[in-house]
Structure formats: structure tokens, C-alpha cells
Amino acid sequence: MTEIKFGKVYDLSMLTYTNMVMHPANAKIGERARLTLINSPRHVPQRPNQAIEWPVIFHIEMPSHTGTHIDSPLHVKKNGKSIDELPIEKFMGEGVVLDMRHKGPSEAITPKDLENSKPEIHEGDIVIINTGWHEKWSDTAEYLEEHPGLNEDSGYYLLEKKVKMIGTDTMCPEVGSEESHWQHPLHRLCLIENEVPLLEILGGEINEVTGKRCYIVAVPIKMTTDAAPTRVLAFL
């Protein structure tokens, strides 16, 4: 077994909480995350000196695309692989966190941008893109619909590099627009044709590892769903 040595671990995940901001497609359906505290049943035996309210249990109900999460092929393909059917190796490995914070609203990240980015992308990398949009986290049109993103050409560029997974700090990797929330061209390209999982809604300490090559672990909860909540760690 290989021992992984690292200096520091960074958490690139968003906090998941009740009624948090959702992708407009979910929001239109009226779906929101609900994390509800269930009162402890009174018949649960209590130990001496234990507060009567304990133990507590939460009931968690939310769309599979809530907060930081990974999309699997099933999201856009009937009978496509669900999260639990993807090989676990897809969710960890070396990768780069690219700085695209100079990009403006609804501006495309082009193959040239990816080619010139530092550090350079290696075959088999997990590629994470920091647009800076995670700092605009809100229910506003600016955050939801005007984020920079990959265009189809840059999608092909990354797939030719045989990247393992693509992640962004936005609601979806495509350039933000009202239309892209339903069309999802890159979702189809990555998930249907190449089984490259998409990692969405990154945030947390992403700025601290931007412009760096690191070891990335982004493991979704093992569920038979089209997407699943994910804790994302970067090791430097």
C-alpha cells in the first residue's frame, strides 16, 4: 500500500444547510434542502448524567444536487451509471486547481485559457476551476446565471487530455445562462460519452490551493442516485 505524505489538507466543500441556494432547475421545481432535528423519543433509555434531549437525530431531505456534489452519467442518460456504479478511483488522484478568476460574467473559458494555465494539465488529472464565483454565493442572477464556464471546445480539450474529473466553483461547468441550465451540453459530453464525473459547487478553501498541483480526494456518498453530496479535500 502506498503511503500518502502531505503537509496540509484544505477543504474545498460548501456547507450544506436548510433552504440553501439551489441550482435554478431545482429551485423552479421548488426543491430545497431540509435538515430537520427529530426530537429524541422519550422511550430511549437515558444514561445517568445525560441530558434528556440526547441523543439527537437529524432527518435529511434534499435534491441530490444540493451543495458540493458529483454528477454521474445517470443524471443525463437513461440507464447510465449511478454514483455507486462509478469506480472509486475516479474520485481521487493528482490534479490542478486553475485560476480563472479574471474571467467576467458569462465569459467562456477557452482551450487557449486551459493551455496557458499554470500549473499545466497532465493526462489523467482531476481539473478544478476556480472562477471566483463561490464568493458570490447567493440567490442572485449573477451567481446562478452569469458565471464564467467552459465552452464545448474547452470540454473537448479536457477530454482529449483524458482528465479524470472536472470540478468548478459554480452551479455547473458550462458558461452561465438561463439556457445552459436546461441544455447542459458539457454534461452530455462528459457524462454520456466519456463517463467523466462532474464536481460542482466547490468553495471553502479553494483560493488557498488555486494555481497549485495537489492530491485531490472527492468521494461522494455511496448511493444509487444520479448525484451525491461530496466532501472535497486537497492535499498539498
Ligand SMILES: [Zn+2]
Ligand atoms: Zn449537479
